Amino acid sequence: QLPVIYFVTPTYPRREQIPELTRLAHTLLHVPRIHWLVANDYERCDTYMDMLLNRFGIPFTHLSSPMPHKFRSTKPAPRGVANRRAALQWIRQHNLTNGVLYFGDDDNTYDLRLFSEIRQTQRVSMFPVGLIADYAVSGPVVRDGKVVAFLDSWVAGRRWPVDMAGFAVNLAYMSLYPNVNMPYKPGYEEDLFLRSIGLHIDQIEPRGMNCTEVLVWHTQTKSKKAPIVRLEKKFLDGRSN
Ligand code: UDP
Numbered sequence: 001q002l003p004v005i006y007f008v009t010p011t012y013p014r015r016e017q018i019p020e021l022t023r024l025a026h027t028l029l030h031v032p033r034i035h036w037l038v039a040n041d042y043e044r045c046d047t048y049m050d051m052l053l054n055r056f057g058i059p060f061t062h063l064s065s066p067m068p069h070k071f072r073s074t075k076p077a078p079r080g081v082a083n084r085r086a087a088l089q090w091i092r093q094h095n096l097t098n099g100v101l102y103f104g105d106d107d108n109t110y111d112l113r114l115f116s117e118i119r120q121t122q123r124v125s126m127f128p129v130g131l132i133a134d135y136a137v138s139g140p141v142v143r144d145g146k147v148v149a150f151l152d153s154w155v156a157g158r159r160w161p162v163d164m165a166g167f168a169v170n171l172a173y174m175s176l177y178p179n180v181n182m183p184y185k186p187g188y189e190e191d192l193f194l195r196s197i198g199l200h201i202d203q204i205e206p207r208g209m210n211c212t213e214v215l216v217w218h219t220q221t222k223s224k225k226a227p228i229v230r231l232e233k234k235f236l237d238g239r240s241n
């Protein structure tokens with residue numbers, strides 16, 4: 001039987017949330033043996049989100065994972081970190097040592113071939129991500145079937161200068177590292193997460209025709225930056241008058 005892919009999606013309330021999740025769900029609906037961990041940056045698991053996720057018919061878990069208040073005002077804020085930490089905690093709590101973990105944000109674009117590429121990950125697989133920063137791509141450099149270096153326009157002293165969507169991890173492998181961690185350090189989440197699972201460069205499994213194919217893109221939806229909380233407040237104020 002195919003290993004299950006645990007697809008972790010950080011998401012947060014804003015006017016684009018429902019369309020982003022709908023689009024992503026319509027990708028995931030094509031994928032067999034997937035468990036969608038939807039971690040919402042919100043204080044509770046609201047019924048509306050539950051109903052939406054239920055309607056898609058994809059096996060899912062809905063987690064409430066608000067960003068700690070003290071980080072909300074920091075710039076840059078650690079976007080999606082509380083969410084991914086909650087998913088890691090959920091995986092630990094359920095003692096999952098089978099399957100493959102992938103961090104897939106709600107606004108990226110996924111080629112369906114990505115899922116067959118990552119499903120057989122033994123330890124950590126890596127592959128390029130399109131539309132990252134100045135080079136418009138970030139990914140491993142492969143020689144003779146081995147990862148030997150990384151191409152990324154913002155290396156910034158990182159040992160693993162890769163994007164969150166550019167790797168997948170086997171859960172049996174991850175379970176060997178009880179101190180697996182994703183700290184609140186904007187820009188360094190991938191690096192510190194991969195450091196926490198004792199990765200060696202020789203062990204990386206290159207995917208996507210030896211990292212020559214882009215199967216995931218860091219697309220970003222143009223946003224109006226109008227927080228839903230303010231809309232709710234206006235609505236409630238209007239009602240009380
Ligand atoms: N995110 C979140 N809370 C926030 C901002 C973002 O949970 O306050 C989520 C968002 O839904 C996405 C991930 O964190 O899945 C990364 O955020 P974003 O796409 O805004 O960052 P970028 O892709 O620009 O680095």
Ligand code: MN
Nearest residue numbers: 105107219220
């Ligand atoms: Mn994004």
